[in-house]
Amino acid sequence: MAASLVRLGLRSIALNLERTAALLSTTTVQNQIKLIHSKATCTGTVCYLPEREAELDRGAYRRYSKQHGRPDQHRRKHDSDSASESDSDTECKGFDRSEFWRRKMRTVHNILDVDKDGLISFSDFQLFADRFKALGHLDDEQAKEFTAIIKLTWEEQWGAIDPYNFVTVEQYLEDMHHVLSDRSLKKRAHRWLPYLFKAVDKDKSGYISVAEFKLFFQCLGLSNEHAAVAFAVIDTNGDGKLSLKEFVKLGKDFFFTEDESKVSKMFWGPLIDV
Incomplete structure (x- = not known):
């Protein structure tokens, strides 16, 4: 008799456990449906x-x-720590740009990488701007505007200003492709070019001579010889000077065109081979 009662008690407990499990399962499913x-x-x-x-x-x-579309402010750090991204992966993301265009972008990346560590950081951007401001040809208001535009350009194109946000060559290629594909970004991306012109226009004539163009190349970390060769090519009308309009157009065309016959390919100096 006692054994029968024990068996009935155990069966009752088992049934209660089954009902509880079924109820919990139903509740979980209902919560998941609510979540969906x-x-x-x-x-x-x-x-x-x-x-x-x-x-x-x-x-x-x-x-x-x-x-x-655009990465968040921590993408740079995350991507740099990833060992899974190969050259072929980059090319797959890489957009149907020509190798000539990619050489040009690598050339600018190398110029903007002022400390030559293989990465562009906001610190590099500041050092790049400081070279032009150090020439002393921008007035206080122009220098202030230039600083603000450099900061804004960085934030719009590459996000947060912090020591862990940096741009590799591959990321620069990808981002510049994105800029050229976005009409709004394309219009704003190179608005700092006029300040480079004003910084090297030593006599404030509104034109840049070959001597002043050499100042431009010096700030890029390039030689006077390279400047003389480039100036001879881009001064297509042979008047020995470049206007602000000509300078800005050449600077923008360098990024925009994939036509190897365009003289704008000389604007940022000799193209690197790698």
Whole structure:
């Protein structure tokens, strides 16, 4: 008799456990269904999805990115730590640009990499601007504007200003392709060019002579010989000077065109081979 009662008790406990498990399973499925059909709350650049209704009351959210095109401010650090990205992977992302265009972008990356560590950082950007400001030909207002535009350009193209945000050659190629594919970014990307012109226009004549163009190349870290050769090529009308309009157009065309016959290919000096 006692043994029968024990067996009945154990069976009752087992049935209760089965019912509890089924109830928990149903509740979990219902919560998952609620989660799938929950409406995200968006704040402009980030959206939040409620984990479950009980947590919603306590303000608990799961965060996910709403952006698909541009990377967030930590992408540089993340990509640099990744060992999975090969040269072929970069080329696959690489956009259908010619090898000539890629050589030009590598050339500019090398120029902007002032400390020659293989990466462009905001510190490099500042050092690059400081070379031109150090010539002393920009007035205080122009120097202030130049500094602000350099900072804004960095933030728009490469994000946060911090020591861990840097741009590799591959990233620069990818980002410049993106800039040229975005009409708004393309229009704003090189608005610092007029300040380079004003910085080397020593006599403030509104034109740059070959001697002043040599100052430009010196600030790029290039030789007077390279400057003389480049100036002879880009001074297509042979008047011995470049206007602000000519200078800016040459600077922009360097980035925009893939035509190897264009003289703008000489604007930033000899193209690197790698």
